[in-house]
Amino acid sequence: MALLQIEALTKSYGNEARALDQISFSIQAGEFVAIIGPSGAGKSTLLRCINRLVDLTSGDVRFAGVSVPTLRGGALRRQRTQIGMIFQHYNLVNRLSVLENVLHGRLGYKNMVQGVLGLYSETEKREAVRILESLGLGEQIYKRCDQLSGGQKQRVGIARALVQQPKMLLCDEPIASLDPNSAKIIMDTLQQINQKLDITVLVNLHQVDVALAYAQRIIGVNRGRVIFDGPPAELQQEQIQQIYGSESGELIFSLRERYAI
Amino acid sequence: MSQRSEPLPRIRVRPLTRANLSIQLTLLGLTLLTLYSFTTFDTRGIGLVEALQDMLNNFRLLLLEPRLRSVSFADLLEALFVTVGLGLLTTVFGAIIAFFLALFAAQNLAPIWLNNLIKGGTAFIRAVPTVLWVLFFAVAAGMGSVAAVIGMTFHSAGYLIKAYAESFEEIDAGVLEALRASGASWWQTVFQAVVPTSASALLSWTFVRFEINFSTAIAMGATAGAGGIGFDMFMASAFYLDLRELGAFTYAILVFAMALEWFATHMKARLGKSRE
Ligand SMILES: Nc1ncnc2c1ncn2[C@@H]1O[C@H](COP(=O)(O)OP(=O)(O)OP(=O)(O)O)[C@@H](O)[C@H]1O
Numbered sequence: 001m002a003l004l005q006i007e008a009l010t011k012s013y014g015n016e017a018r019a020l021d022q023i024s025f026s027i028q029a030g031e032f033v034a035i036i037g038p039s040g041a042g043k044s045t046l047l048r049c050i051n052r053l054v055d056l057t058s059g060d061v062r063f064a065g066v067s068v069p070t071l072r073g074g075a076l077r078r079q080r081t082q083i084g085m086i087f088q089h090y091n092l093v094n095r096l097s098v099l100e101n102v103l104h105g106r107l108g109y110k111n112m113v114q115g116v117l118g119l120y121s122e123t124e125k126r127e128a129v130r131i132l133e134s135l136g137l138g139e140q141i142y143k144r145c146d147q148l149s150g151g152q153k154q155r156v157g158i159a160r161a162l163v164q165q166p167k168m169l170l171c172d173e174p175i176a177s178l179d180p181n182s183a184k185i186i187m188d189t190l191q192q193i194n195q196k197l198d199i200t201v202l203v204n205l206h207q208v209d210v211a212l213a214y215a216q217r218i219i220g221v222n223r224g225r226v227i228f229d230g231p232p233a234e235l236q237q238e239q240i241q242q243i244y245g246s247e248s249g250e251l252i253f254s255l256r257e258r259y260a261i
Numbered sequence: 262m263s264q265r266s267e268p269l270p271r272i273r274v275r276p277l278t279r280a281n282l283s284i285q286l287t288l289l290g291l292t293l294l295t296l297y298s299f300t301t302f303d304t305r306g307i308g309l310v311e312a313l314q315d316m317l318n319n320f321r322l323l324l325l326e327p328r329l330r331s332v333s334f335a336d337l338l339e340a341l342f343v344t345v346g347l348g349l350l351t352t353v354f355g356a357i358i359a360f361f362l363a364l365f366a367a368q369n370l371a372p373i374w375l376n377n378l379i380k381g382g383t384a385f386i387r388a389v390p391t392v393l394w395v396l397f398f399a400v401a402a403g404m405g406s407v408a409a410v411i412g413m414t415f416h417s418a419g420y421l422i423k424a425y426a427e428s429f430e431e432i433d434a435g436v437l438e439a440l441r442a443s444g445a446s447w448w449q450t451v452f453q454a455v456v457p458t459s460a461s462a463l464l465s466w467t468f469v470r471f472e473i474n475f476s477t478a479i480a481m482g483a484t485a486g487a488g489g490i491g492f493d494m495f496m497a498s499a500f501y502l503d504l505r506e507l508g509a510f511t512y513a514i515l516v517f518a519m520a521l522e523w524f525a526t527h528m529k530a531r532l533g534k535s536r537e
Pocket residue numbers: 013016019037038039040041042043044045046
């Protein structure tokens with residue numbers, strides 16, 4: 001059975017045109033999937049429907065056998081602990097230390113008092129430190145987050161998602177604010193997490209070349225509809241033009257040749 | 262380069278809009294009113310030179326020759342303590358109430374109808390001056406410290422709710438989203454993200470309000486029978502006509518205000534550093 005099953009998912013904000021229109025696909029456990037598409041296509045909205053940061057208008061999302069749209073309160077929180085999320089702007093609490101930020105990933109497992117007071121068990125703390133060390137941040141654990149570089153912040157974001165012990169990672173343009181070097185480190189890290197920890201990765205990307213290099217499967221979205229769904233090898237210029245509109249096609253395709261993928 | 266003699270049209274830096282025009286007319290009106298009032302002062306035959314001399318003499322007594330007579334130094338300290346206590350108590354009460362209500366008044370933390378309800382209520386509370394609130398509660402509690410505490414707390418809460426809520430609203434929406442995405446509950450998000458991010462702003466606003474409440478507490482001592490240094494100053498000035506003693510009280514207040522300022526700055530610096 002698929003880990004994530006999306007059926008006829010539709011989302012409209014108010015009276016505007018549909019941000020997502022009858023989206024259906026499913027993802028098997030262990031896959032590394034990239035979603036590409038132009039700005040405003042609905043990529044961020046799609047990810048947020050999966051962990052219910054936004055409510056869907058109609059359709060169904062099933063994660064690990066549980067239907068997400070009707071979840072509320074404690075059940076929704078428990079569901080969210082199984083899905084880690086990584087953001088373009090890292091979204092860390094800048095005034096807190098690296099370790100405190102990473103431990104925020106455990107809040108979904110805590111009762112109200114423990115979470116409010118920030119009471120974490122020794123096991124949780126040791127696990128957080130171990131993950132930080134594995135991401136090369138062992139020296140930084142007591143630093144305030146606003147003293148880190150962008151690449152370091154994103155690794156803290158990844159650590160925060162990993163202490164959740166998630167089945168799946170949702171990444172919303174994780175490298176869009178990073179220089180090429182840091183971007184490569186982050187993408188390599190995501191790949192390792194996918195291969196070594198067997199965590200399913202679903203990542204929104206603006207860079208087609210990066211998607212082609214890392215993903216086992218690419219989903220192309222335009223105006224809230226799935227235009228393409230298949231392995232990178234099947235993504236031809238024609239499909240890229242359909243996804244991004246005709247003008248951009250050649251530019252992106254030449255990129256692909258340059259990177260010799 | 263050829264020189265043209267044709268005059269260029271003048272360029273206005275500020276367009277003459279309706280808003281600009283009304284500001285200029287208002288300023289003109291105020292100027293005329295001021296000039297008019299100068300010409301119609303009732304000076305009761307006191308000469309300008311004489312009046313200035315008197316005033317300077319009074320300042321000399323007040324500032325250069327302070328001393329105590331009707332009260333002892335210990336009395337002064339006790340009165341100052343009462344006034345500081347009144348200011349502190351109302352600030353702390355107000356801050357605690359304001360913290361919880363401000364969470365529901367912030368747009369990024371609570372539904373909009375609740376925001377509007379609380380913001381509307383606090384706007385009304387703030388629109389009525391503190392003194393009127395004290396007098397209002399004096400009807401129920403009688404003139405004195407109880408009415409002063411309730412009335413000042415009321416107005417402090419109204420003020421701090423607005424200030425705190427605006428600090429909360431400045432928090433990056435993405436940070437709150439990230440905690441919700443990991444399964445954190447609303448209260449956990451508040452204490453793990455909202456409070457640490459806005460702590461220094463909350464502290465600043467609370468100190469500002471304490472300064473306001475301290476001076477209000479002095480005024481309440483003089484006018485609403487709340488006791489403390491305000492009452493002693495009222496006695497010294499209106500009853501004993503003793504400017505020298507009034508001067509001593511003024512210095513006591515000044516010293517305390519400076520100590521408070523130093524403490525506030527020190528606290529903020531420490532809060533900034535403690536996490537590094
Ligand atoms: N909170 C919101 N309220 C109203 N409309 C929204 C909201 N969020 C997104 N939209 C609309 O939904 C559509 C899809 O937006 P979304 O952010 O999902 O696109 P995206 O593919 O992530 O774009 P980008 O690549 O620029 O991040 C857009 O038309 C956008 O204007």
